[in-house]
Every structure is written in C-alpha cells, then in structure tokens.
Amino acid sequence: MKLIVAIIRPEKLDDVQQVLAQDDVFLMTVSDVRGFGKQRGFTEVYRGQEVVERMVPKLKLEIAVNDAFVDATVDAIVRAARTGDTGNVGDGKIFILPLDQCIRIRTGEMGPDSIGP
Amino acid sequence: MNPPPNIDTGDTAWMLTSTALVLMMTIPGLALFYGGLVRSKNVLSVLMHSFFCAGLIGVTWVLVGYSLAFAPSDSGWIGGTDFLGLRGVLGSTNALAPTIPHILFVAFQGTFAIITPALISGAFAERMRFSAFAIFILLWSLLIYSPLAHMVWGGGWIATKVGALDFAGGTVVHIASGISALVAALYVGRRIGYGHEPMPPHNLPFTVIGASLLWVGWFGFNAGSALGSNELASLAFLNTNTAAAAAALGWIATERLRTGKPTLLGLASGAVAGLVVITPAAGFVTPGASIIMGLMGGVLCQVAVSLKHHFRYDDALDVVGVHMVGGTLGALSTGFFATSAVNPAIKSLTLGLDGGLFYGGGPSLVWKQLIAIAVTYVFCGGGTFVLLSVINLFIRVRAEEDEEVAGLDLSQHSERAYSLGDAEMVAQVSGELRAATAPPTSGERFSIRLDGIDADAMIKYWRSLCQVHQGPVSPQFKSVYGLVTTVTGTRFRFRGGDREAIRQNLEQLFKPVSPTAKAMIEV
Numbered sequence: 001m002k003l004i005v006a007i008i009r010p011e012k013l014d015d016v017q018q019v020l021a022q023d024d025v026f027l028m029t030v031s032d033v034r035g036f037g038k039q040r041g042f043t044e045v046y047r048g049q050e051v052v053e054r055m056v057p058k059l060k061l062e063i064a065v066n067d068a069f070v071d072a073t074v075d076a077i078v079r080a081a082r083t084g085d086t087g088n089v090g091d092g093k094i095f096i097l098p099l100d101q102c103i104r105i106r107t108g109e110m111g112p113d114s115i116g117p
Numbered sequence: 118m119n120p121p122p123n124i125d126t127g128d129t130a131w132m133l134t135s136t137a138l139v140l141m142m143t144i145p146g147l148a149l150f151y152g153g154l155v156r157s158k159n160v161l162s163v164l165m166h167s168f169f170c171a172g173l174i175g176v177t178w179v180l181v182g183y184s185l186a187f188a189p190s191d192s193g194w195i196g197g198t199d200f201l202g203l204r205g206v207l208g209s210t211n212a213l214a215p216t217i218p219h220i221l222f223v224a225f226q227g228t229f230a231i232i233t234p235a236l237i238s239g240a241f242a243e244r245m246r247f248s249a250f251a252i253f254i255l256l257w258s259l260l261i262y263s264p265l266a267h268m269v270w271g272g273g274w275i276a277t278k279v280g281a282l283d284f285a286g287g288t289v290v291h292i293a294s295g296i297s298a299l300v301a302a303l304y305v306g307r308r309i310g311y312g313h314e315p316m317p318p319h320n321l322p323f324t325v326i327g328a329s330l331l332w333v334g335w336f337g338f339n340a341g342s343a344l345g346s347n348e349l350a351s352l353a354f355l356n357t358n359t360a361a362a363a364a365a366l367g368w369i370a371t372e373r374l375r376t377g378k379p380t381l382l383g384l385a386s387g388a389v390a391g392l393v394v395i396t397p398a399a400g401f402v403t404p405g406a407s408i409i410m411g412l413m414g415g416v417l418c419q420v421a422v423s424l425k426h427h428f429r430y431d432d433a434l435d436v437v438g439v440h441m442v443g444g445t446l447g448a449l450s451t452g453f454f455a456t457s458a459v460n461p462a463i464k465s466l467t468l469g470l471d472g473g474l475f476y477g478g479g480p481s482l483v484w485k486q487l488i489a490i491a492v493t494y495v496f497c498g499g500g501t502f503v504l505l506s507v508i509n510l511f512i513r514v515r516a517e518e519d520e521e522v523a524g525l526d527l528s529q530h531s532e533r534a535y536s537l538g539d540a541e542m543v544a545q546v547s548g549e550l551r552a553a554t555a556p557p558t559s560g561e562r563f564s565i566r567l568d569g570i571d572a573d574a575m576i577k578y579w580r581s582l583c584q585v586h587q588g589p590v591s592p593q594f595k596s597v598y599g600l601v602t603t604v605t606g607t608r609f610r611f612r613g614g615d616r617e618a619i620r621q622n623l624e625q626l627f628k629p630v631s632p633t634a635k636a637m638i639e640v
Contacts, residue, residue, distance in 0.1 A: 044317060045376050045377075045378065045380060046317055046318055046380070046382055047382060047383065047386060047419075047422050047423065047435060048372070048375065048376055048419070048422065048423035049423070049426065050376075051315040051316075051317045052315070053315075103603055106580075106583050107576075107579055107580050107583045107604060108601045108602060108603045108604045108609075108610075109576060109579075109580070109603070109604045109605075110603045110604060110605040111605055111606075113576060
C-alpha cells in the first residue's frame, strides 16, 4: 500500500479527477494549501504599497492506493496536471510514501481490502 | 407642550432622513471601510471603534456635548451650559436652523459628533488598548470636538470674527480628525513589523461596501447641512456626487501612471477623498468647480497616501492622507471657488465678501480659510497630544507586544471574526487531563478467527451488517460490534468482553454465509 501525495495547480483538479476515474481511482482527500517552490510569487499593490505574496495557493491530493495502482495513478496525475505540452514551473509535485496500514473505521477492516470503494 | 413655531414639514422630513444617513456613514459605513483594510486578527477591534463611538457619543452628546458646541457663549471658544441635558430644547428652534425642531438639530449634529472621532481611529488601528481608546474618545469629543464645532458653527469666534466658510465640516470634521490622527499615529508609534512585514487588507469587499455606504450617507452629511429641503440642499447633493466621482477617477488615473495598474481600493479611496474635499464647499461652489476640486483631491490624496512610507509614520488606514490632506485642500479651495451666485448667504457668512479669489472676492476669503485651517491644526493637534499624554499617565495607551501580536480581537475583546468551524472549538473536558502514556484499558484483548468460510464473502457480509439498517438489529451483531477493533482477513480483534459468548455469537452471525464456519479464540 502506498500513500500518493500530489501538489497540483488548483485549476487542474477537475482534469486530474477525470483521468484518475478512468483508472478506477475515485477516492481522495483534497486540501487547500499554500507554498512555494521554484515558482515565484506574485505582487499585489495596496494604495501604492507593494506586497509580494510568496505563498502560492495549491491543492494537495492524498490518495491511498494498493501497490498495483501506483504507476497508473502517478501517470494519470502527471498527464492531467501538466500545463501545456512541456509543462511549466509551478505544475506541482508527487510524493509516494509507504503506507503501513489502512483501517476502515466503520467496519474495522484492515489492510489492502479497506482501500478503495 | 406647544408646537414649536415656524416648523416646515418638508425641511423636517429631509433633516430626519439626513440624520439617519449620516449615522449610516459611521455604522456600518466607516466601520466596514476601515474593517476591511486591517488584518483579520484586528477586524473586530476596528469595527468596535466605530460602533463604540455611536454608543458613547450617542449618550454624551445629549447630556453635555451639544451644549458645549451650540449653547451661546461669551468667549467664543466653547459653548455655554444652557443646553446641558437638553434643558429647554424641546418646543423651540435653534436660530441656525429655524425651520426644523431644535431637538432634530441636536440629533443631526450628534451624528457629526459621532463620526469625527471614529475617523481618527483608523490612524492607531491594530495597536491601541480599548480602555485607552474609550477614554480618549470621550475626552476628545468633549474637549476638542465640541469647542471646535462651537468656534466654526455654533456662533464662536471663527464664525463671527473671522468669517471663514465651512459648509459641512471640512475643518470641524475632516481636518480635525486628520491632524488628530497624525498626532495619535506618531504618539502611539508604528505597528510591530511595520515597513518590513506585509500588512495587506484582509477583506477589500468590506472596504468597498463601506466606501459605498459612505458615499451615499454623505448626501445626508452635505445636502443635510443645508438644514432645509431646498435648492441649496440639491446643489450640495449634486456637488457631493460630482466631486466623489471626479476624485475616484483622479485617484485611479494617478495610480495608473505611478504604479501601473488601477485598483479597486484606489477607486474607493478616491471617492472618499473627493467627498472629503467637497465637504466644506458643497453649498458654496458650482458643479463645475466640484469637478476640479474632486480631481485635485483624487490626485493629491493618492500622492499623499503613498508619501507616508517616506516619512515613516504609521497612519494605519490613511486618515492623514485622505482626511487631513483632503480636508485642507477642500477648505483652502473653498477660498478660491466659493461664489455668492450659488449661495447668497456667503455675503453674511464671510462678513461681506462676494466669493472666493476666482469669483471676484479677492484674496480675503483665502486668508480667512487659512486662519480657520491653522487654528484647527494647532488646536486639535495640540489637544490630541495633551490628551494622549495625560491618559498615558494613568493607563498604557498602546497594547503590550504580546497583545498586539495575538491581535486586538482576542487580546482586547476575547472574540474572533473568523473561525474555521465547529471542529476548531474544543469543548471543556470534564475530569482531569492525563498524559497520554498508555491507552485506556478496557479488558483483555483477544482475537477470534473464523475457519471454513470464504474471506471475501465474509467481509462482504460483515460490511453489509455494518451499514445503517431499517428495523431491528440482531442481538448477536449488537453484542459483537461494540467490541470489535479491527478485522484482518477472517480474524476479528476485540478489546474485551466475554470471549466464549462473543465466539458463539460470531459463529451464529456468519451462519448465512457459511453454515459450517467455526470460530476459534486466539490470544
């Protein structure tokens, strides 16, 4: 089992969800996050005073998958979240973490069976 | 009680309306205008400044403030005591507004007394103790506002000896609050992090709603200052709107040239600046002049606001750049643009002039205006410094560092404007809290394994049992479910309970899946 954590552009969520659904990955947790990497922030001006906003809004997806789904999931996210043909700075990142255990709270089921619908 | 003489119902109706409009400028207009500009941790404290002024001065004006501003006096500096507690006001009229009830004149002027100190609060926003603020506002209102209103409007020496013009409060309201704001900002000092930490407005839509309410409310402020329902009120109304519009354009045009982009905050600030500029002139100038005055106000105030960073004083919400600079520009240009062609009363108000410099009155009116401006600067600026210094002897005016960092909403009022929702609130836990060194014990842990059953079919059936059901739940499931912790394969783990009974119940429970299934206890 793996936990796939993906940071993507907020406007790409729809595309990513659609492509993931084609690979039977439906369940995910999405949060609003802010951060910065290589992408530079943006400048705001209030009454002539410039404020540089370095933290750029992003979405964080957390998707728990069984090992067989890891490659397909990563592929899908990369395909859907990349902007333009070659991609741009700020498209995001994907982290793959080992997942020790997964428990469905309602039934108490554990392990690979408890991932997924 | 006999009805007061010479009451005009049309005038009275308009003045009642104007009074309500001017109060709307403070709450919620100014409150929102300022509230949107601060950081979210201070928004309530800023809203409270305006709202508190409405509360406090709403009372003190009736008891003391009105008399100190409008009761006859010998000195010409401060009103007398004739109207303390509104003695003798009912059933009479005031010579300043002979066609409306005296009591309505009190109410109308009261709304001006409320907004003026509220305007100052933008300068020391985000860092002043509430208790000090409350005392400052009380004293400022009685010892600075009332005397100044008396000098300019209430039959005091600026009106009777100098003859300076102030239609609706360019000096009394805007220069007074603006210079007091400058002194207060310098006295209280800069906010922690000012200059290197960004402090962007937290809610510009609030600010724009507030500016819009100010714009609309200002019709009561300026057109109401005609003190009647007539052509003069209509002229002031149109001039007010024209100047606000021109200044909004002037501000964003300046912005476009200086920083590259026109902003919504600039547009809203420009409108307010234009309203400030036209205030002393609204009933004395032509609509054409109001366009010029508005444009000048928009350009000048935009520049003034951006200069504060060079001077390094922290006037948090630009009371100085908008009200002091705009008010001064308005009062001064009244000396150039006023003309008795639009308002014959100018001749008596200015002690004999036909108008300003551009309308055949010569430079006299400009000098008169300069005297009124200078007196306001010295009186209000000096007075504010004395008041703050005296208050600081008894209670600290500025918030402590940790109070300021936490935000005034929490540290002064124990409230917060925005929370993430219910999950953020933690109910008070009863009983003593203990360190989480070990989980609570609830009996011996054990597992029960089912043999002779297909794992997939079993878990599928178990899941269906765990769904919300209509109708009764089997006693076997009830006895098992509460004690199950986790399920792996066909092994159920339990956190306590009667092992043998649970084993039998589990067997019973899965009979529909596999009649031959055997449950075995494992420890």
